[in-house]
Amino acid sequence: MESSSLLNEGVTLMIFGVSFVFVFLTLLVIATSLMSWIITKYEKNVGLLPEDGIPAPTAVISSPKHGNKSQTHSDDSSLITILSAAVHKYRSRNKK
Amino acid sequence: MEQLLNLWHNTGIYQIAPGQAFMIAIGMLLLYLAIKKNFEPLLLVPIGFGAVLANIPGAGLAEPGGILYLFYTVGIESGAFPLIIFMGVGAMTDFGPLLSNPRTLFLGAAAQFGIFATLLGAVLLSTFGIFDFSLADAAAIGIIGGADGPTSIYVASKLAPDLLGAIAVASYSYMALVPLIQPPIMRALTTESERKIKMVQQRHVSHREKIVFPLVLLLLVAFLLPDAAPLLGMFCFGNLMKECAVVDRLSNTTQNSLINTVTIFLGLSVGSKLRAEEFLDLTTLGILILGMVAFSIGTASGVIMAKLMNKMSKTQLNPLIGSAGVSAVPMASRVSNKLGLESDPHNFLLMHAMGPNVAGVIGSAVAAGVLINYVAG
Numbered sequence: 001m002e003s004s005s006l007l008n009e010g011v012t013l014m015i016f017g018v019s020f021v022f023v024f025l026t027l028l029v030i031a032t033s034l035m036s037w038i039i040t041k042y043e044k045n046v047g048l049l050p051e052d053g054i055p056a057p058t059a060v061i062s063s064p065k066h067g068n069k070s071q072t073h074s075d076d077s078s079l080i081t082i083l084s085a086a087v088h089k090y091r092s093r094n095k096k
Numbered sequence: 097m098e099q100l101l102n103l104w105h106n107t108g109i110y111q112i113a114p115g116q117a118f119m120i121a122i123g124m125l126l127l128y129l130a131i132k133k134n135f136e137p138l139l140l141v142p143i144g145f146g147a148v149l150a151n152i153p154g155a156g157l158a159e160p161g162g163i164l165y166l167f168y169t170v171g172i173e174s175g176a177f178p179l180i181i182f183m184g185v186g187a188m189t190d191f192g193p194l195l196s197n198p199r200t201l202f203l204g205a206a207a208q209f210g211i212f213a214t215l216l217g218a219v220l221l222s223t224f225g226i227f228d229f230s231l232a233d234a235a236a237i238g239i240i241g242g243a244d245g246p247t248s249i250y251v252a253s254k255l256a257p258d259l260l261g262a263i264a265v266a267s268y269s270y271m272a273l274v275p276l277i278q279p280p281i282m283r284a285l286t287t288e289s290e291r292k293i294k295m296v297q298q299r300h301v302s303h304r305e306k307i308v309f310p311l312v313l314l315l316l317v318a319f320l321l322p323d324a325a326p327l328l329g330m331f332c333f334g335n336l337m338k339e340c341a342v343v344d345r346l347s348n349t350t351q352n353s354l355i356n357t358v359t360i361f362l363g364l365s366v367g368s369k370l371r372a373e374e375f376l377d378l379t380t381l382g383i384l385i386l387g388m389v390a391f392s393i394g395t396a397s398g399v400i401m402a403k404l405m406n407k408m409s410k411t412q413l414n415p416l417i418g419s420a421g422v423s424a425v426p427m428a429s430r431v432s433n434k435l436g437l438e439s440d441p442h443n444f445l446l447m448h449a450m451g452p453n454v455a456g457v458i459g460s461a462v463a464a465g466v467l468i469n470y471v472a473g
Contacts, residue, residue: 009231010219014212017466024320024462025205025455031312032198039304049303 047083111153115372123147123370126265135272139245139363143265146367157368164368167361172253172260177362178246179330184355185246185457186334187347189425191309193450196298199405200417200448204455206401207421208463210241210394214386215467227382232256235467237383240267241390242460243274244423249366250327251464255471261369262380266387274427275434277388278395278419282435285399286415291439293406293414295448303339310335313458317465323473324465331461394422398452413448420449423456 104110126144130137150158158164171177194200215238222229229237236256239248240263248267252260270277310332317328337347369375402418416435420428429449436445 004223006231007219007223010216010234013231013235013467013470014216016470017212017215017463018209020321020466021205021208021459021462022202024316025201025459027320028313028316028458029198029201031316032195032201032309035308035312036195036198036301036305039302039308043302043304 108153115376116151116153119151119372120148139268142360142363143367146364147370150368150371158371168365168368171361172365177358178250180358181246183330183334184350186331187338187350189454192301193447194454195301195305197451200451201455203398203418203421203452204459207394207398207456208459209397210390211238211463213393214238214241214390232471235471237386240387241394244460247460247464261375262383264366266384270391271424274424275431278431281395282419290415293412295414306339321465323469324462327461395419417449417452420453421456423460425453429453
């Protein structure tokens with residue numbers, strides 16, 4: 001009698017456990033996708049966080065390119081350099 | 097003369113029991129495997145040495161008052177060491193691959209099936225009277241299938257402290273044996289063309305997402321399964337320290353010096369559980385076998401889940417990454433990658449497999465929470 005109740009408990013725990021793990025991770029998938037969606041939207045307006053903090057401004061700012069074909073990529077990177085230089089200047093000024 | 101006799105009675109040779117001699121040999125074997133064969137040396141060296149120390153006759157290192165006993169009480173009985181290790185693991189984990197393809201979380205969930213199937217197996221064995229496992233013992237044995245050392249130790253210390261030695265040794269040795277255990281199962285369950293499936297390039301995951309993710313996970317745990325909060329809470333904390341990039345000093349300590357320090361004491365404490373009186377038992381053999389079964393079922397269900405998801409969705413997954421749903425980071429991913437390269441030398445699965453791999457860590461911690469909740473609560 002006792003052993004069959006142990007078996008019952010085992011089966012219950014298995015079904016309960018497997019379904020709970022799935023429910024939890026399904027919710028996590030939903031929450032994660034939602035979070036990514038919101039952040040991607042938000043970053044469209046605000047811009048990305050740079051990978052390792054705010055990069056220090058480089059001395060040489062690449063000269064603007066006139067060939068329009070590969071404009072987006074290189075222009076973006078020089079834009080980021082300019083922006084981060086501005087941010088740095090702003091921050092160092094505000095410290096005082 | 098009497099003093100000489102007394103001295104003789106105090107020597108190890110006089111006092112040693114055959115079981116102790118055998119366990120010292122096992123400890124030496126673990127050291128050999130770690131040093132010569134490079135099987136999880138970071139853990140097996142302290143565990144093996146702890147096992148030797150614990151079995152020195154008459155020294156009583158692992159008995160109340162002994163130093164190993166002290167380590168065990170402070171670190172493992174309290175649950176502190178596995179949790180600190182988990183914090184370090186969190187600080188070393190990159191959720192990028194998981195965030196770029198959240199669906200891989202399902203693979204991590206499927207691989208936890210091994211835990212519960214083994215639990216049922218252990219219960220069945222007790223029903224037939226072969227072993228005498230309680231439900232708590234069965235739960236602690238099943239968690240070996242999660243292939244996650246700290247989680248196994250945490251659950252065992254909560255539910256079945258007397259089986260802790262065998263469970264810890266089983267789970268760490270199977271983690272070291274991942275490259276041997278998994279490939280045959282993976283080959284048997286997939287066809288050549290499935291193994292050749294190329295996966296879509298992963299999208300770039302922004303820094304903000306990586307910072308917010310541990311918080312999302314933490315909130316979900318807090319709302320749904322507070323029993324998993326110790327494990328996943330520490331995990332998320334470690335990860336947040338790494339990703340937020342403003343506490344680099346803390347994050348570096350957590351992933352290096354702290355986790356190393358704790359690993360030394362954790363290993364010694366686990367080794368102290370390998371005393372002849374507790375370890376040399378038929379149950380240990382049962383645990384080792386059940387652990388292997390747990391691990392194999394986990395691998396198989398991960399692969400099957402990947403195939404199932406391919407049936408339901410247009411974006412194809414390579415089923416080889418399913419096996420990485422058992423935790424064992426990063427070994428399981430490397431195995432997936434290696435098998436993928438065997439079928440197609442240009443198909444690199446490593447980063448794709450890291451998704452289910454870290455999902456497996458989350459999954460096994462959730463499973464641990466469920467088990468603790470059900471059995472102890």
